[in-house]
Amino acid sequence: EAQVTQNPRYLITVTGKKLTVTCSQNMNHEYMSWYRQDPGLGLRQIYYSMNVEVTDKGDVPEGYKVSRKEKRNFPLILESPSPNQTSLYFCASSLSNTGSRRPQHFGDGTRLSIL
Amino acid sequence: QKEVEQNSGPLSVPEGAIASLNCTYSDRGSQSFFWYRQYSGKSPELIMFIYSNGDKEDGRFTAQLNKASQYVSLLIRDSQPSDSATYLCAVNRRNDMRFGAGTRLTVKP
Numbered sequence: 521e522a523q524v525t526q527n528p529r530y531l532i533t534v535t536g537k538k539l540t541v542t543c544s545q546n547m548n549h550e551y552m553s554w555y556r557q558d559p560g561l562g563l564r565q566i567y568y569s570m571n572v573e574v575t576d577k578g579d580v581p582e583g584y585k586v587s588r589k590e591k592r593n594f595p596l597i598l599e600s601p602s603p604n605q606t607s608l609y610f611c612a613s614s615l616s617n618t619g620s621r622r623p624q625h626f627g628d629g630t631r632l633s634i635l
Numbered sequence: 636q637k638e639v640e641q642n643s644g645p646l647s648v649p650e651g652a653i654a655s656l657n658c659t660y661s662d663r664g665s666q667s668f669f670w671y672r673q674y675s676g677k678s679p680e681l682i683m684f685i686y687s688n689g690d691k692e693d694g695r696f697t698a699q700l701n702k703a704s705q706y707v708s709l710l711i712r713d714s715q716p717s718d719s720a721t722y723l724c725a726v727n728r729r730n731d732m733r734f735g736a737g738t739r740l741t742v743k744p
Contacts, residue, residue, distance in 0.1 A: 560736060561736060562723065562734045562735055563679070564734070565733070565734075568730065568731055570730060578732075579733070610679070623681045623684050624669075624681070627678060628677075628678050629677075
């Protein structure tokens with residue numbers, strides 16, 4: 521089954537404790553991205569990756585890191601999480617060699633709470 | 636001005652009616668336009684995408700794009716209670732993507 525898999529689905533942690541949210545897709549998609557979703561603000565893009573070893577900042581990259589060492593995986597790293605990073609996070613991928621032009625498939629989401 | 640704007644709603648229509656959802660965008664260089672449906676607590680699900688001016692129909696859904704007016708819309712014919720959700724408009728801008736805040740639609744039986 522074609523899918524985008526995120527882990528964990530839920531996480532409650534404390535300020536400053538490094539965490540990683542994993543994202544994996546099995547569709548051989550080139551384009552992957554991370555979003556956060558907050559009430560009233562909609563989905564905002566954090567980082568995206570056009571292909572392996574190619575990443576770029578989205579709308580709200582501060583406080584986040586990503587890496588793309590393999591085509592299928594695109595982890596999101598919070599080196600020193602803060603309460604303002606409490607949010608619902610989505611990973612997405614698309615079959616595209618033209619950036620975000622193609623439709624994106626979303627994972628089920630990760631709800632992070634930073635205390 | 637937000638890059639992608641939608642009326643937040645809620646938009647309420649009776650079952651069987653046409654629901655009309657609207658979206659405007661600011662970047663004239665935008666190339667691709669998407670409508671996603673999101674049920675509460677779930678991930679966005681693609682409904683339609685459109686690249687060219689005009690209408691694109693898929694079942695009960697019609698997407699309309701007017702690049703000159705920087706306007707994209709989604710029409711849902713014969714609305715069903717199962718269509719009740721938040722509808723997100725998304726616009727690609729070079730290599731990144733911008734989403735509107737979404738319009739909440741309620742279809743009343």
